[in-house]
Amino acid sequence: MSSPKKIPITVDGKKYDVPKNINLVEALSSQGIRVPTLCWYKGMDDCLGTCRVCTVNVNGRPSAACTLNTTEEMKIEFDTSELNDLRKSIIELLFVEGNHYCPSCEKSGDCLLQAEAQALEMTHSRFPYEFNHYEIDYSGEMIILERNRCVHCKRCTELFTNDDGEKVFSFIGKGKDTQVVINKETEKSLSKHKAQEAMDLCPVGAILVKGEGFKTPYGERKFEKEPLWIKK
Amino acid sequence: MTKKKIIIDPVSRVEGHGRVTIHLNDKDELDDAKLHIVEFRGFEKFVQGRPYWEAPVLVQRLCGICPVSHHLCAAKAIDQVVGVNDETITPSAAKLRRLMHYGQVLQSHALHYFYLAAPDLLLGMNSEVETRNIIGLAQMNQDLAKKGILLRKFGQEIIRATAGKKIHGISAVPGGVHKSLSTDEIDSFKRGGDIPSINEVISWCTEVLDHYKTYHRKNQSEILSFDQLESNYLSLIGKNGELELYHGNLRCISATGKKVLDDMNYLKYLDVYQEDVKEWSYMKFPFLKHLGRENGWVRVGPLARLNTCEYIDSPLAQKELEDFRSHNGRFPHGTLLYHWARLIEILHCAEKIQLLLDDPDVTKDDLMAKGNRESEGIGFLEAPRGTLIHHYKVAPDDQITKCNLIVSTTHNNIAMNKSVTQRAHHIWSKHKERGEEFLNEIEVAIRAYDPCLSCATHAIGQMPLKIEIRNNENDLIRTIER
Structure with a gap:
């Protein structure tokens, strides 16, 4: 099998040769340029395009x-102050x-939102906190849905299924009222391993394995071992 | 008739924020004094609805000085929710938690003695306010201050090794802990380096005690006459009546040493405990039901623990306890004796740490136990400042539905108010100006209890202190500021 055709692109004024027709985040990553993402991860077939952090x-x-x-x-601007x-x-x-x-989130240290915030040197928010009320869904057999932390990335609703290939999560509502819900029937059959898989798929701490x-330990969590930062 | 009020706001060199008001009658004579806790935290409410395994990590955030106490007390309570208790938890987990706790008590006591209390004791309550702090202490006795700072650091490093971080660690999980110690970590405490070795720590603790006792002998009459408060004393107690900081039964004795609670299982605490509320303070006023509101209040913390225990099961601390009792009697009531008692406990913790560092169980991986799920959990612990109570109810779907926290300082609430009133009466005619010296002597009485008024972090340096004198119309008559 021949290797894919390389094409020239320009990133921040510098030329790179990258494979043609591959995902741009992956292409940049192959050149040592890490693009921040929340919904996208390496290896996924179709992008979700929900978070826009990239x-x-x-x-x-x-x-x-x-x-x-x-x-x-392609002429790409990536590392600009704007x-x-x-x-x-x-x-x-x-x-x-x-x-x-x-401080009290069990996904802390493993949370992509937290890691990207650190990588982008966020110390506070320029926007006022909304203190919205979200219900935590304890109705699942294996999973708790902590909606306070959900960023609506669609990873769970689009990419996660149980062992029978059935979806477990879906969106209801529109706009600001959009929220993830659990399908109790399909969730019931989740093994502990699959529940953990769902928790790991969630970029934040919105999906928790019960119990x-x-x-x-500190120091051994994902982003403590491999911290993220924008490679200059 | 015009009534006046003197306000000390905030009380300084204590953890958290409090205010003292001294009420005068129309003849400018002292009428009453109160310690108000002016912060509302609300942890009992906002832990409701959270998953139960989050409690040990969430509730410890109510304190930056003794988070380990809350972390472990919540973990003990949540252990019961997952069907694990002190008998069934693994030896490694129990010992690692104890090690963390001894490190915590050691560092907290060292912080209080050297940073907060010693400047009053060793530099003088009426010394210059600009130098009445740890920096002034270092200028007076560099070696003592340095040892104090390093003792605290040693305790913090024990916490870091066992909990993962010096402040707000996460290692105590329902049913055990999630990490053990490496041999390198143990060696670092035995060998020393940036921190003193455990042998040096024990040696320094005895030196500090000797230093304190020299001070005590020179100033005995002032120390004992400062504030004598006859009270009940409450603490956990070991199976054989020994001092116990982590797990035991609940003992309460009267001022004369009579057992008021006879080593009862703390799981039944609601049978004997009740909490009162006052409109002028966010802190509750707990008391023992069978003794009533007037007589059921207790004192907790180092002095209470030395009074309730029959002996200490570590040799050097036991020797110091005997010395303490030979000087002060079997059931002393002097409020400033809290400091001496605190130093004996530092030594006890250091001795216990030494034993645990030699125990192979703290390096093993048998860290988690399991049991049958329960709907309720109660944890008791002797925090540095006294008996700490965490009580949770958990629904079948795993969310916490109820939380009751009675923190150490709460037990001492009535006692602190009484000490403030007694001290104010005592010095009323001595300090007619009601200036800095007057303020500080009131604060020294509060400080002896090492109160954690909001369980918040403490900042080094001088805190603003203001007295306002107001009439009964609340008009400001006079302000005195530091």
Whole structure:
């Protein structure tokens, strides 16, 4: 099998040769440029395009990098003060819309939102906190849905199924009232392993496995071992 | 008739924020004095609805000085929710938790003695306010101050090794702990380096006690006459009547040493305990039901523990206890004796830490126990400042539905109010100006209890202190500021 055709692109004025027609986040990553993302992760087939944290300028136009594939002569702006601030502001908006109390969250240290906020050097939010009320759903057999932390990335609703291939999570409501719900019938059959898989898939601490928490000591949690930062 | 009020706000060199009001009658004579706790925290409410395993991590956030106490007390309570108790928890988990707790008591006591209390004792209650602090102490006795700081650091490092962080660790989980100690970590405490070795710590603790006792002998009459408060004393107690900081039965004795609670199982605490509320303070006023509101109040903390226990099961601390009792009698009531008692407990903790560092169980991986799920859990612990109570109810779906926290300082609430009133009466005619010296002598009485008024972090340095004299119309007549 021949290797994919390489095409030239420009990132922040510097030329790179990358495979043609691959996901732009992945293409940049292959060149050592880590684009912040919440909904996208390496290896996923189709992008979700929900979080917009991966926004870059492509040929002068702001676009979510995870929604684009590489094409010839793409001119990308990534590491500019304006774009870094834009990405940071998106993270800040997620913090003020939800209720995120990292000190007592069991996903702390393993939370992608927290890690990206640290990588973007967020120290506070420029936006006022909304203190919205969210119900925590304890009705599942294996899983608790902690909606205070949900960032509506769609990872669980689009990508997660039980062992029979059935979806467990879905969205209800519209706009500001959108929320994730559990399908109690399909959730019932989840093994502990699958429940843990759902928790790991969630970029924040919105999906919790019942009866367990804080299993990993300080220093051994995911982003303590491999902290994120924007590679300059 | 015009009534006046003197307000000390905030009380300084204590953890958290409190205010003292001294009420005068129309002849400018002292009428009454009150210690008000002016912060509302609300932890009991907002822990409701959270998953039960979150409690040990969440509730410890109510304190930056003794989070370990809340972390462990909540863990003990939640252990019961997962069907684990002191008998069924693994030896490794029990010992690692104890090690963490001894480190916590050691560092908290060292913080209080050297940073908060010693400046009053060793520099003088009426010394210059600018230098009446740890910096002034270091200028007077550099070696003592340095040892105090390093003793605290040693305790903090024990916490870091066992809990993961010096403040707000997460290792105590329902049914056990999630990490043991490595041999490298143990060696670092035995070897010393940036921190003193455990042998040095024990040696320094005895030095500090000798230093205190020299001070005590020179100033005995002032110390004992400062505030004598006959009270009940409450604490956990070991199976054989020994001093017990982590787990035991509940003992309460009267001022004369008569058992008021005879080593009862603390799970039945609601049978004997009741809490009163006053409109002028956010802190509750607990009392023993069978003794009533007037007589059922207790004192807790180091002095209470030394009074309730029959002996200490670590040799050097036991020797110091004998010395303490030979000087002060079997059931002393002097409020300033809390400081001496605190130093004996530091030594006890250091001795216990030494034993645990030699115990192979703290390096083993048998860290978690399991049992049958229960709907309720009660944890008791002797925190540095006294008996700490955590009580949770958990629904079948795992959410906490009820939480009751009675923190150590709450037990001492009535006692502190009485000490403030007694001290104010005592010095009323001595300090007619009601200036800095007057203020500080009131604060010294509160400080002896090492209250954690909001269970909040404490900042080094001088805190603003203001006295306002107001008439009964609440008009400001005079303000005195530091």
